[in-house]
Amino acid sequence: xxxxxxxxxxxxxxxxxxxxxxxxxxxxxxxxxxxxxxxxxxxxxxxxxxxxxxxxxxxxxxxxxxxxxxxxxxxxxxxxxxxxxxxxxxxxxxxxxxxxxxxxxxxxxxxxxxxxxxxxxxxxxxxxxxxxxxxxxxxxxxxxxxxxxxxxxxxxxxxxxxxxxxxxxxxxxxxxxxxxxxxxxxxxxxxxxxxxxxxxxxxxxxxxxxxxxxxxxxxxxxxxxxxxxxxxxxxxxxxxxxxxxxxxxxxxxxxxxxxxxxxxxxxxxxxxxxxxxxxxxxxxxx
Amino acid sequence: xxxxxxxxxxxxxxxxxxxxxxxxxxxxxxxxxxxxxxxxxxxxxxxxxxxxxxxxxxxxxxxxxxxxxxxxxxxxxxxxxxxxxxxxxxxxxxxxxxxxxxxxxxxxxxxxxxxxxxxxxxxxxxxxxxxxxxxxxxxxxxxxxxxxxxxxxxxxxxxxxxxxxxxxxxxxxxxxxxxxxxxxxxxxxxxxxxxxxxxxxxxxxxxxxxxxxxxxxxxxxxxxxxxxxxxxxxxxxxxxxxxxxxxxxxxxxxxxxxxxxxxxxxxxxxxxxxxxxx
Numbered sequence: 066x067x068x069x070x071x072x073x074x075x076x077x078x079x080x081x082x083x084x085x086x087x088x089x090x091x092x093x094x095x096x097x098x099x100x101x102x103x104x105x106x107x108x109x110x111x112x113x114x115x116x117x118x119x120x121x122x123x124x125x126x127x128x129x130x131x132x133x134x135x136x137x138x139x140x141x142x143x144x145x146x147x148x149x150x151x152x153x154x155x156x157x158x159x160x161x162x163x164x165x166x167x168x169x170x171x172x173x174x175x176x177x178x179x180x181x182x183x184x185x186x187x188x189x190x191x192x193x194x195x196x197x198x199x200x201x202x203x204x205x206x207x208x209x210x211x212x213x214x215x216x217x218x219x220x221x222x223x224x225x226x227x228x229x230x231x232x233x234x235x236x237x238x239x240x241x242x243x244x245x246x247x248x249x250x251x252x253x254x255x256x257x258x259x260x261x262x263x264x265x266x267x268x269x270x271x272x273x274x275x276x277x278x279x280x281x282x283x284x285x286x287x288x289x290x291x292x293x294x295x296x297x298x299x300x301x302x303x304x305x306x307x308x309x310x311x312x313x314x315x316x317x318x319x320x321x322x323x324x325x326x327x328x329x330x331x332x333x334x335x336x337x338x339x340x341x342x343x344x345x346x347x348x349x350x351x
Numbered sequence: 352x353x354x355x356x357x358x359x360x361x362x363x364x365x366x367x368x369x370x371x372x373x374x375x376x377x378x379x380x381x382x383x384x385x386x387x388x389x390x391x392x393x394x395x396x397x398x399x400x401x402x403x404x405x406x407x408x409x410x411x412x413x414x415x416x417x418x419x420x421x422x423x424x425x426x427x428x429x430x431x432x433x434x435x436x437x438x439x440x441x442x443x444x445x446x447x448x449x450x451x452x453x454x455x456x457x458x459x460x461x462x463x464x465x466x467x468x469x470x471x472x473x474x475x476x477x478x479x480x481x482x483x484x485x486x487x488x489x490x491x492x493x494x495x496x497x498x499x500x501x502x503x504x505x506x507x508x509x510x511x512x513x514x515x516x517x518x519x520x521x522x523x524x525x526x527x528x529x530x531x532x533x534x535x536x537x538x539x540x541x542x543x544x545x546x547x548x549x550x551x552x553x554x555x556x557x558x559x560x561x562x563x564x565x566x567x568x569x570x571x572x573x574x575x576x577x578x579x580x581x582x583x584x585x586x587x588x589x590x591x592x593x594x595x596x597x598x599x600x601x602x603x604x605x606x607x608x609x610x611x612x613x614x615x616x617x618x619x620x621x622x623x624x625x626x627x628x629x
Contacts, residue, residue, distance in 0.1 A: 071458065073452075073456065074452040074455075074456035074458040074461075075452075075458065077448040077449055077451060077452035078448070078449045078452050078464060080444070080445040080448060080449070081445055081446055081448075081449040081468075081508065081512060082464075084445050084504070084505070084508060085467070085471060085505070085508070088479070088483070088501065088502075088504070088505035089471050089474065089479070089505060091482075091486070092478070092479050092482035092483055092486065093474070093478070093482075095482035095485065095486065096478055096481060096482045099481070099482060099485065143376070146372070146376075147376055150369070150372065150373045150376070153369075155369075161373055161376075161377055162616075162619075163613065163616045164377045164380055164381060165376060165377065165380055166612065166616065166619055167380060167381070167384065167609055167612065168380065169612055169619070170562050170566075170605070170608035170609050170611060170612030171384075171566075171605050171608055171609070172565070172566030172567075172568065172582060172604060172605070172608065173566070173568060174566075174568045174582045174585060174586060174601075174604065175566070175601050175604045175605040175608070177601075178387065178585075178597050178598065178600065178601025178604075179383045179384065179386070179387040179601055179605070180383065181594075181597060181598075181601075182386055182387050182390040182594075182598050182601070183383065183386060185594065187398070187399065187400070187401050187403055189386050189390075189405060192402060192403050192404070192405055193405060195402050196402065196405075203401060225379070225380070225383060229380075233619060233620060236620065237620050240620075278473075282473055282475070285475065286475050286476055286477065286569070288568070288569050289568050289569075289582075289586075292586065292589065293589065293597075296590070303475070303477055303569070306477045306481065307477070307569065307572070307573070310481055310484070310573055311572065311573065316481055316484065316485055319477075319481050320481050320482065322477070323475060323477040323478040323481055324478070326475050326477060326478065327474065327475055327478050330473065330475060331473075334473060
């Protein structure tokens with residue numbers, strides 16, 4: 066009887082483990098296999114050389130990193146402020162929470178199309194600026210002649226779409242902060258800034274860490290808005306992986322991009338864990 | 352009623368500014384959604400005029416009709432729903448027992464299992480989609496509903512395990528034990544006691560899985576050619592589509608997602624705020 070009891074949890078875990086073995090572990094090895102081998106040889110660096118030599122390669126890597134570096138700090142600040150607002154629990158704060166959370170349900174592709182309606186030549190941005198008398202004629206934002214505008218449009222789309230996720234993570238962290246600390250701070254006469262800097266932010270560190278990890282990993286995978294707004298004018302690693310598979314029909318180079326993306330993701334996750342060290346009992350992972 | 356004094360003091364000090372800030376963020380969130388609705392409801396002819404008014408001079412359903420009747424749209428919508436349903440079913444059947452085990456038992460390797468689950472959430476979708484495409488070709492499930500569903504299940508399974516574990520944790524084990532002493536066995540105790548209590552949460556998790564699958568575009572585009580899901584179909588026809596098709600398509604895609612998120616709004620916090628505290 067005791068024997069059955071100890072076996073039961075493993076029996077319950079088995080389906081998940083088997084599934085993950087087939088759909089995570091095997092593909093992981095397969096992607097390494099695809100990247101390093103071809104029909105003719107077991108080990109080759111051909112696909113890597115092809116990737117490094119591709120005209121889009123350098124831009125793809127730079128754009129991927131640049132996007133993360135620009136988007137994530139903006140998101141953190143906006144998300145933190147929104148979370149502080151919601152956490153005040155004023156009258157109607159649940160309504161605001163729901164409104165802020167709406168983009169959570171909107172897909173990358175949907176968000177891309179939404180902002181396309183704004184940034185396209187006869188779109189809402191131009192129309193509004195024209196009617197305000199700021200513009201004399203339509204500006205073309207999404208063309209190869211205006212890479213800065215393409216980038217701006219993508220950044221705005223991503224900030225709009227993905228900030229609520231960061232907000233939700235930070236908000237659930239905020240709600241775990243014991244009120245005693247803040248009441249004690251009140252007694253000592255701390256002002257709002259002091260409370261934010263000295264109490265809330267340090268205690269929120271595990272949530273910030275989780276949010277940073279999730280957001281960075283997801284920022285590297287952003288694909289929908291980029292395809293909709295820029296096509297191949299703004300290459301990133303995820304979209305290159307996609308094009309190599311669907312357009313060029315070369316799954317080897319596509320796998321090489323995917324592998325490179327994962328290595329970069331792992332390095333960044335690891336550095337977050339090292340540089341933003343949290344105490345064990347605070348680990349509010351993902 | 353005991354309100355947190357630190358919070359109240361901040362409100363009274365600048366309550367106008369506070370509401371202004373809160374409303375500004377809300378406005379920035381809502382405006383683009385209203386604009387895509389306008390774009391979808393503006394007639395094709397008006398969409399291409401310049402200068403154009405923000406609010407359409409005449410609301411028209413022509414774009415939406417054109418979109419829905421366009422080749423492949425209804426079929427891919429149907430495929431999307433089917434894929435999402437199969438994904439929900441697979442994730443719950445496979446993941447819920449693991450969630451139950453995590454919440455009810457102490458066993459060796461539990462922490463390692465949790466860590467493994469969390470690590471799987473860090474893999475880029477592209478890393479899975481491309482080798483799976485090669486694998487599915489060999490297994491002859493490339494370009495099928497089942498193939499995309501399996502892919503989406505692998506994306507949502509870690510989430511399902513964690514969310515069901517946290518749902519079960521909220522049902523005290525003593526309740527199940529009481530049922531056991533009253534003549535239930537483990538299975539009937541689960542069905543009669545725990546299941547009804549977690550059903551709303553389970554439904555919310557299912558809806559969330561639905562939205563995730565309905566929205567997913569990268570893997571669905573890689574894994575299908577003929578049997579596309581809706582996002583994959585829109586993606587594949589993107590370059591050849593006129594603007595009115597794109598705007599109507601975007602609007603059509605986001606509406607169910609917004610409605611579903613509204614239904615499960617109460618669960619949003621607990622879903623994303625999952626922490627692995629002991």
